[in-house]
Amino acid sequence: MTSPARPRPVLLTVDDDPQVSRAVARDLRRRFGEDCRIVRASSGVEALEALRELKLRGEPVAVVLADYRMPQMNGIEFLEQAMDLFPRARRALLTAYADTDAAIAAINLVDVDAYLLKPWDPPEEKLYPVLDSMLDAWRASPAAAAEDVKLVGHRWSPASFRARDLLARNAVPYRWFSVEEPEGQRLLEAAGATTDDVPVVVTPDGQVLRAPADAELAAVVGLTVDPREEFYDLVVVGGGPAGLGAAVYGASEGLRTVLVEREATGGQAGQSSRIENYLGFPDGVSGGQLADRARRQAGKFGAELLLTRDVVALEAHGPKRVLRFADGSTIAAHAVVLATGVSYRSLGVDGADQLTGRGVYYGSALTEAASCAGQDVYIVGGANSAGQAAVFFARHARSVTLLVRGPSLEASMSHYLIEQIAQIPPITVRTCTTVAQTHGTDHLESLTLRHEQTGEEETVPANHLFVFIGGAPRTGWLDGVVERDERGFIRTGPGLLADGDRPRGWALERDPWFLESSLPGVFVAGDVRADSVKRVASAVGEGAMAVTLVHRYLGES
Structure with missing residues (x-):
């Protein structure tokens, strides 16, 4: 029995000017009509009704293109509500030249991917390249492959919470079904599972996973868990702002770069509902949006992102730096950037450990x-x-x-x-x-x-x-490999030169560089570094600076 063909992705355009609406739809059909379904609406209200119907029918929406100046609901207000229905759809605002300030505000407020100026003639130069890029970004996201993932679990199950959190933080869309509801029970019965098996994951092709491990769940929903190569120029450990900054700059400057993250990109900042003091976002930006943009940017330059991989050891083999995963496999590189950040400290009171994930x-x-x-x-x-x-x-x-x-x-x-x-x-x-x-x-x-x-x-x-109490660095796996302070943060650069002496075992004639650890070729960026400034902007800056030092290190090898 063959599975039914998946519906074509939808390109939705909304404009209250009938002439403009017809022109946009005409140009979209001419270029994308064979692979995508073009849907047009004449108002924000009508477009939201169309999106709700598409959601009910299970049709994927790839791109939403909205005019800025519309009565009752302008383009920004519409896109804000459209995000709730299809958060992974790429968004563009159609504006007149006089409205460019509004377009810039939209980029900050609703995470608009692009804005297009009227008129857009010729579309081959001013419309199609933008839409091509947005479609590529949508197709490259795990959402395109995992739109119908179903997750059945119990509200107070720590394992169910962890599965939901893993999917949400990695921007993988899924449908949640509680075992306390009839539909959840129906899905369990259809999958041949019981409440003892939760969380139960049902993939679009009917595959059933019972209480899957993080890596197993990540792989089945389309996230990358295995490296393409065995050796790289640069391995970045940690996917927070510092790690993402290092991955973007490393890959953009031609280094074969891979980023390894044990949970989800964004780190603690990625869980923030609103960051309002980050440069360039006067209206604020959610941590998830910032992480998603950085993740796509790193991928654009060719960086690999490995998720749900736990690094448990760092070894030096001559000029090679080897990282060992929890499953025993390894990955090697000329240089390493450690950007593992910090984790929140345990509450440490009676009952808290037993209730983690249960309230x-x-x-x-x-x-x-x-x-x-x-x-x-x-x-x-x-x-x-x-x-x-x-x-x-x-x-x-x-x-x-x-x-x-x-x-x-x-x-x-x-x-x-x-x-x-x-x-x-x-x-x-x-x-x-x-x-x-x-x-x-x-x-x-x-x-x-x-x-x-x-x-x-x-x-x-x-x-x-x-x-949200304090921050404990995850550096126990580095014991005896690099120098750490009494709290476990990694010492770098001047912090290693106690009384003017270089670190024990340091074989190079020069002193360690500013972000370099006591092991040459291993650099540290972000919150895990001793005496770092605990801010998103400084973490991104250190990630970029670390890549500059990596280049210098590779040049002397």
Whole structure:
């Protein structure tokens, strides 16, 4: 029995001017009509209705092209709502020359991929190349191959949460079915599985995975998990802002570059609902959008991205630097950039470990937003990541309580974010307050809070606790290979020259360069580096700087 042919991707165009609408559709059909279905609408409302119908029918939408000046709903407002229905569709704004400022705002506000000026004649020069690039980017994304992935799980199952989080953070679209709902039970029965097997994944071609490992799940939904080569010029370990910056600059400058990430690109920044102090984005940008752009940019230059691969050892074999994965396989390169970032520290109170993934979450866990509707949410932490999460969850929850150990937010949070939080009624900030204990059987049910100055305790009902405390570097696997400080952060450059002496075992005649570790040819960028500035912009800058030093190192080899 042959499987039915997958529907052609849709190119949707919306413009209230009938003449322009017909012209756009005509030009699109002439070039893309054989491979794509062209759908046009005369208003934002009509276009949203068309998108909802396409969503129900399971038809993929590849590109949405919207006019800026439309009554009732302009192009930016339309694209904001279209993103909710088809987040992986590429978006373009059609503008007149006088509206270029609006187009630039759209790039920041709704992550528009391109804007096109009217008139676009000749389309061979001004329209088709832009649409070709957008279609290529859509086809290259895992979404194109995994649009109908179904995930069946239990709301309070840590393994189910991890599977959802892995797919969401890697921008893989999926449909979630709870085992508590009839449709979830029907899917389990059809797959020959039971509730003991969750999470259960059903692929578009009918393949069934029961409680898959991360790498198995990543491979089946189209993510890359195996390297194409055995030897590279540069291996980047870690896919946060520093690692992505190194991958973009390394590949763009001609180095055979591969980036290895154990979970998802973006790191902690990738989980941020809104970054508002990053240069060039005056209206802010979500961490997921920033990571997606950087990921596509790295791929454009030819960098490989390996996901769900855990590096467990670094070895030096003469001029080669060899990285060993958890499964025993290896990858080698002339040079390495370590950009593994930091992970949030454990809450460390009674009950928290048992309830992780069952109401206690580390990081934003944006997949839990819908289940927070009408609930009381608690967030532990006083830095920017905690503040950004509070702003995000305030859109969904009945109340958000920010628990801060210190006497104020001023010492750890940006001023703009403090002012923003003060203007959002659902958010309450409780200073000098910590979590003393978590309570619950199969999921979080309540918290015991302690006031640090008075010692008084109170127990409050809670189903959702998000933890953002401190940052612990993941560097235990580097023990005895590179020098680290007492907290595990990697020393580099001047930090290695204690009393003017070079690191033990350093064989080169020169001193270590600024971002170079105690092992020549191994560089460090971002939060994992000792004495680094914990900001997205500085991490990206260090990633770029590390590549410059890699070139210098390769030149002396």
